[in-house]
Amino acid sequence: MIPTLGNFALALALAIAVAQSVIGIAGPMLRDRQILRAAPALAIGQFVMLGLSFLALVWAGVVSDFTVRNVAEYSSSTTPLFYRITGTWGNHDGSILLWCLILSLCGATVGAFGNSIPTSLRSRVLGVLGLVSGGFMAFVIAVSNPFARIWPPPLHGAGVNPILQDPGLAVHPPILYTGYVGFSIAFAFAVAALIEGRVDAAWGRWVRPWALVSWLFLTCGICFGSLWSYYTLGWGGFWFWDPVENVALLPWLTGTALIHSAIVVEKREALKTWSVLLAIATFSLSLCGTFLVRSGLLNSVHAFSASPDQGLFILVLLALTIGGSLLLFAFRAPVLAASGVFAPVSREGALILNNIFLCIIAAVVFTGTMYPPFLALLFNRQISVGAPFYDQAVLPLTAPLILAMAVGPLLSWKRAALLPALTKLWFVAVLALLVFGAFILRGHFVAALGLAGAVWVMLGALVDLAERIRLFRIPLGQSFMRLFTIPRAAIGASLGHLGFGIAVLGIAGMSLQTHTIRVLNPGQSIDLGGYNWKLISIKPATGPNYTARDATIEVSRNGHLVEIMHPETRYFTNQKVKTVAAAIRSNGVRNLFATFAGDNNSGGGEFRFNIHPLAPEIWLGGLIMALGGAISLSDRRFRVGAPVRSRLRRPSGSATV
Amino acid sequence: MMSRKKRRLWIVIACGLGLSTAVALMLVAFRSSLSFFMSPQQVAARHPPAGRVFRLGGIVQANTVVMGTRDGAPYTTFRITDGRASIPVVYTGVLPGLFRQGQGVVTIGAMSRGDREFLASTVLAKHGADYMPRDVEMALRKAGKWNPKFGPPPNAGAWDDKSPAQIEASNNG
Numbered sequence: 001m002i003p004t005l006g007n008f009a010l011a012l013a014l015a016i017a018v019a020q021s022v023i024g025i026a027g028p029m030l031r032d033r034q035i036l037r038a039a040p041a042l043a044i045g046q047f048v049m050l051g052l053s054f055l056a057l058v059w060a061g062v063v064s065d066f067t068v069r070n071v072a073e074y075s076s077s078t079t080p081l082f083y084r085i086t087g088t089w090g091n092h093d094g095s096i097l098l099w100c101l102i103l104s105l106c107g108a109t110v111g112a113f114g115n116s117i118p119t120s121l122r123s124r125v126l127g128v129l130g131l132v133s134g135g136f137m138a139f140v141i142a143v144s145n146p147f148a149r150i151w152p153p154p155l156h157g158a159g160v161n162p163i164l165q166d167p168g169l170a171v172h173p174p175i176l177y178t179g180y181v182g183f184s185i186a187f188a189f190a191v192a193a194l195i196e197g198r199v200d201a202a203w204g205r206w207v208r209p210w211a212l213v214s215w216l217f218l219t220c221g222i223c224f225g226s227l228w229s230y231y232t233l234g235w236g237g238f239w240f241w242d243p244v245e246n247v248a249l250l251p252w253l254t255g256t257a258l259i260h261s262a263i264v265v266e267k268r269e270a271l272k273t274w275s276v277l278l279a280i281a282t283f284s285l286s287l288c289g290t291f292l293v294r295s296g297l298l299n300s301v302h303a304f305s306a307s308p309d310q311g312l313f314i315l316v317l318l319a320l321t322i323g324g325s326l327l328l329f330a331f332r333a334p335v336l337a338a339s340g341v342f343a344p345v346s347r348e349g350a351l352i353l354n355n356i357f358l359c360i361i362a363a364v365v366f367t368g369t370m371y372p373p374f375l376a377l378l379f380n381r382q383i384s385v386g387a388p389f390y391d392q393a394v395l396p397l398t399a400p401l402i403l404a405m406a407v408g409p410l411l412s413w414k415r416a417a418l419l420p421a422l423t424k425l426w427f428v429a430v431l432a433l434l435v436f437g438a439f440i441l442r443g444h445f446v447a448a449l450g451l452a453g454a455v456w457v458m459l460g461a462l463v464d465l466a467e468r469i470r471l472f473r474i475p476l477g478q479s480f481m482r483l484f485t486i487p488r489a490a491i492g493a494s495l496g497h498l499g500f501g502i503a504v505l506g507i508a509g510m511s512l513q514t515h516t517i518r519v520l521n522p523g524q525s526i527d528l529g530g531y532n533w534k535l536i537s538i539k540p541a542t543g544p545n546y547t548a549r550d551a552t553i554e555v556s557r558n559g560h561l562v563e564i565m566h567p568e569t570r571y572f573t574n575q576k577v578k579t580v581a582a583a584i585r586s587n588g589v590r591n592l593f594a595t596f597a598g599d600n601n602s603g604g605g606e607f608r609f610n611i612h613p614l615a616p617e618i619w620l621g622g623l624i625m626a627l628g629g630a631i632s633l634s635d636r637r638f639r640v641g642a643p644v645r646s647r648l649r650r651p652s653g654s655a656t657v
Numbered sequence: 658m659m660s661r662k663k664r665r666l667w668i669v670i671a672c673g674l675g676l677s678t679a680v681a682l683m684l685v686a687f688r689s690s691l692s693f694f695m696s697p698q699q700v701a702a703r704h705p706p707a708g709r710v711f712r713l714g715g716i717v718q719a720n721t722v723v724m725g726t727r728d729g730a731p732y733t734t735f736r737i738t739d740g741r742a743s744i745p746v747v748y749t750g751v752l753p754g755l756f757r758q759g760q761g762v763v764t765i766g767a768m769s770r771g772d773r774e775f776l777a778s779t780v781l782a783k784h785g786a787d788y789m790p791r792d793v794e795m796a797l798r799k800a801g802k803w804n805p806k807f808g809p810p811p812n813a814g815a816w817d818d819k820s821p822a823q824i825e826a827s828n829n830g
Contacts, residue, residue, distance in 0.1 A: 233751060233752075233753045341664070342664070343664075344664070344667045352668060352671070353671065356668075356671055356672055356675050357675060360675045360676060360678075360679045361679075363676075363679065364679050364682070364683055367683060368683075371687075381693075382693065382694035383691050383692065383693050383694060384691075384692050384693070384694055384712055385687075385690075385691060385692075386690070386692055386765070388686070388689070388690035388692075389686045389687065389690045389691065390686075391690075392682065392685065392686035392689070392690060393679070393682040393683045393685075393686040396678075396682055397675075397678070397679060397682065516730075517730050517731060517749060517750055517751065518729055518730060518731070519726045519729060519730070519731045577757070578757070580751060580753065595751050597731070597751035597752065600724070600726075600731075606724070606731040606751065607751075608750065608751045
């Protein structure tokens with residue numbers, strides 16, 4: 001009964017979305033106040049319906065209603081409650097429903113909190129959002145309905161894929177999807193602006209917070225995904241340049257470019273056309289990120305399985321959304337007049353450089369990701385573009401980005417001199433060179449480059465902050481007080497750059513990792529990286545739906561006990577699958593990583609031990625970046641909303657700047 | 658302050674420089690680090706040179722997985738088959754959880770000297786619901802062993818349909 005209601009609510013949400021798109025886009029042309037007010041209400045209604053529909057699916061999972069095929073295939077009566085809930089989006093159909101739910105949440109947020117946006121623009125934004133979500137809900141209902149039934153129902157479900165039975169499934173997909181889908185708002189703003197033919201500073205001010213929110217979710221989502229991949233064996237470590245990872249990185253790159261170029265739109269009314277294009281590109285790449293993976297076109301360790309007709313539907317939807325918006329851009333972009341002049345060496349110039357390099361990196365990653373499927377389609381040849389390609393092609397391109405990253409924030413708007421900015425950074429450069437020298441002497445070229453770059457970016461960000469609070473130039477107390485009076489966006493930007501530097505530090509540190517693989521019997525020990533790893537015992541253990549072999553490893557340094565670790569191998573009785581649960585201990589600057597591959601026939605077992613220097617900094621840096629975004633979001637100019645000037649403007653479709 | 662035209666020129670120059678660098682880097686990287694996917698049949702036919710990294714995918718042949726120890730370091734040997742040929746694989750390291758006989762697998766590595774065995778440096782497991790890597794699916798289709806249209810992939814037992822002698826014969830022939 002409840003799943004049927006869920007299906008009904010889903011159909012209702014589709015109907016509302018269709019109404020929302022028609023009324024939202026056509027409304028402003030009718031110049032009727034009632035109609036203009038309808039779109040926000042419809043957006044909220046659509047979210048409520050989809051929310052009910054999603055809850056119905058969760059409920060079906062919780063009570064193990066095996067008449068629902070989705071539950072029968074991906075859940076079972078022995079699956080713990082937590083994974084019965086997360087299993088809802090741990091499969092193809094359910095995850096797209098979650099995707100649609102978040103999309104409607106975005107619309108509802110604009111509807112509920114977008115009061116400062118002119119009504120006609122808001123109506124069009126909601127109309128575009130309704131159009132997109134309508135398309136994808138039609139997809140859900142037509143070819144991948146999670147409420148599809150089977151009769152007779154199986155006695156026990158097949159159970160969730162053992163590898164997905166992990167807390168990572170609870171946080172990673174929803175957060176990542178929020179990041180992907182959030183860019184739909186920036187996209188809708190861009191399309192609405194193209195329809196209206198007007199982009200001004202106020203537009204930049206409306207778009208930027210939405211882009212920032214989705215950017216910080218996307219950053220967190222990629223971070224959690226990378227962490228999950230790090231501790232799961234067989235997924236290639238924290239970053240594998242796997243197609244699925246790349247398609248999440250692509251919107252992140254262009255989204256990062258967007259949140260930088262929107263600053264220029266807002267402050268200087270330049271780069272307007274470019275920002276509109278970036279907003280369209282970012283959401284298009286997000287769509288590709290979610291759906292190319294499901295169309296079966298990309299080949300990945302992380303891919304869901306999908307049937308061919310679903311793939312075709314998805315490709316048509318993608319082509320319509322992306323092609324339509326780009327066509328609109330081609331026709332309407334000349335209307336958006338450029339203004340604002342500046343010299344090449346200026347804050348604008350630095351931000352353009354940032355945009356150029358971010359987009360070029362995105363283009364390289366895109367080429368590397370899409371080349372194999374195209375080659376397979378056209379020439380029927382199977383190749384794979386792996387980590388070595390990206391290491392060679394992408395890493396050199398990040399070097400100028402990293403170099404410019406510390407200098408850019410120190411330049412002033414419109415026209416700046418390079419020399420004063422560089423003199424503020426001389427000791428940072430010296431420190432970076434010292435780090436480079438120290439590691440090059442030990443023969444670690446890649447690590448030396450990475451660590452030096454990290455030092456340069458981190459200290460550069462701190463110098464920027466110190467400059468703003470005039471550290472050491474005015475009394476310390478006053479400097480401290482300035483922290484609270486300077487724009488929070490400035491603090492956010494510094495933190496964002498600092499976080500990026502920290503992440504680079506972690507990635508560079510990872511290249512210094514050491515590992516060994518050994519067979520140990522209880523009582524035996526080995527030495528690795530100054531630590532002594534001793535196997536104490538291997539004991540059986542049981543979990544809710546698996547049995548496990550649990551090893552106890554004592555790690556000591558110079559005779560002092562440092563950690564006791566418990567790597568496990570698990571055997572899932574239902575699916576007859578063995579998984580390896582690694583044990584990881586971190587002290588903040590290095591990770592100890594132990595995996596237990598299985599028993600041997602003499603009472604011992606096979607182990608792999610890793611030491612990952614600076615590994616925690618990868619995710620810490622990502623989270624600090626996201627924190628910077630959040631602080632920037634709380635900036636006064638976003639809290640007080642849009643400038644009054646535009647609020648007084650009459651809603652009309654013909655005004656151009 | 659410079660004119661708009663001049664500024665545009667600067668941007669175009671910067672973009673052009675960046676793009677040409679990127680293209681050059683990509684071309685170099687494509688030449689040196691593309692790795693091909695090969696099915697056992699292709700390996701048997703083409704004999705890739707020792708040390709050349711490629712991806713080998715297929716089904717883990719039933720009853721061929723053997724674990725051993727060499728100087729305290731454990732290793733695993735197994736054979737990967739697509740039903741037409743079968744290649745012995747040596748892997749040193751911890752196998753991912755989803756690795757088992759009769760299942761699709763993709764490994765990254767190179768042939769050893771003398772074309773004897775495939776030395777895998779990485780064994781990948783997929784987290785999709787059907788556990789069948791796409792490359793492997795294609796290889797199986799080409800070998801005429803399985804078409805997804807006609808149901809799930811053959812199970813572990815079905816891959817035992819050739820005796821090692823037969824496989825040796827097909828390898829040599």
